[in-house]
Amino acid sequence: PAGVLLALWMLVCHGTLAQAQTISFSSVRQFLEATPEQLKPSNQFKFAGIVTFVDPIQRIFHLEDMTGAVFVRGHADLPFPGLYDRIEVIGNPSLLSGHPILTQPRILSSKKGIPPETPILSVSEINSGGKLYSLVRARGEIRRVFMDYEGKQFVTLADGKELLTVALLNAGKLNELNRQLYGATVSVIGVIQSRNRDGQKIQIA
Numbered sequence: 001p002a003g004v005l006l007a008l009w010m011l012v013c014h015g016t017l018a019q020a021q022t023i024s025f026s027s028v029r030q031f032l033e034a035t036p037e038q039l040k041p042s043n044q045f046k047f048a049g050i051v052t053f054v055d056p057i058q059r060i061f062h063l064e065d066m067t068g069a070v071f072v073r074g075h076a077d078l079p080f081p082g083l084y085d086r087i088e089v090i091g092n093p094s095l096l097s098g099h100p101i102l103t104q105p106r107i108l109s110s111k112k113g114i115p116p117e118t119p120i121l122s123v124s125e126i127n128s129g130g131k132l133y134s135l136v137r138a139r140g141e142i143r144r145v146f147m148d149y150e151g152k153q154f155v156t157l158a159d160g161k162e163l164l165t166v167a168l169l170n171a172g173k174l175n176e177l178n179r180q181l182y183g184a185t186v187s188v189i190g191v192i193q194s195r196n197r198d199g200q201k202i203q204i205a
Contacts, residue, residue: 022046022090029067031093032100039093039100046108048088050116051081052135053191062133062191063089063102064116069133069191071101078105084113099132120187123159130192139187140164157186166190 023038025031025047034045052069053062059074061081072089074080081087091105116135123140130136140157147153153168166188 027067028063028065028070031070031102032068034093034100039095041092041094044090044092045102046088046090048086048109050113051083051085051087052116053133053193054080054083056080062135063087064133064135069131069135071096071099071133072105073101073103074105079107081107081110082112084115086111086113115189118189122162123157123164124162126164126192127162132192132194135189135191137187137189138164138166139185141183141185142181143183145182155188157188167193 022044023034023046025045028047028049031045031047047063049063049065049070051061052064053060055061059076059078059080061072061074063070063072072091073094087110088108089102089105090108091102094101094103118135118137120137120139121130123138126136126138138157140159142155143158143163144156145154146156155166155168157164157166167190
């Protein structure tokens with residue numbers, strides 16, 4: 001019986017290895033639109049883009065090109081890319097809240113870059129058409145400055161009745177946004193990190 005179990009295990013492993021493949025894409029959109037058959041965890045995907053968000057503590061970054069943006073979950077051995085670096089990456093697919101993401105990445109090439117050109121959008125434009133994980137510039141009126149129970153810093157921007165929550169990653173910014181700025185119209189740059197019932201939340205790098 002032990003010999004039979006070993007034979008079956010070897011047979012299953014051999015079949016899995018035979019089916020795994022590396023799929024090269026010329027755009028992020030191709031990865032986001034990959035079929036369930038292509039998104040097998042054993043497959044690897046290779047594509048390039050610009051790093052528009054980096055969180056070394058959480059080991060995540062976002063990769064974006066003209067066609068879309070993707071969430072990449074890193075690991076302890078990964079040399080992290082710099083913000084706005086242009087990189088080529090290879091990794092395994094997974095799903096996060098129904099969206100394809102890349103895991104266990106390896107950076108194949110990297111080149112220092114600059115922030116890509118992005119139009120300034122109103123809060124209502126972002127809430128109605130902003131793509132998750134994409135880089136945006138937002139403009140709105142400061143309605144609230146606050147911290148959550150974890151000490152994270154936020155600003156609420158308003159555009160009429162539309163609201164946008166902005167998470168500030170640089171610790172010194174909250175003190176700069178004093179009461180004199182309430183009601184002021186400001187512009188910020190960051191990525192759409194998540195959505196909530198009040199609109200979308202932008203996390204500012």
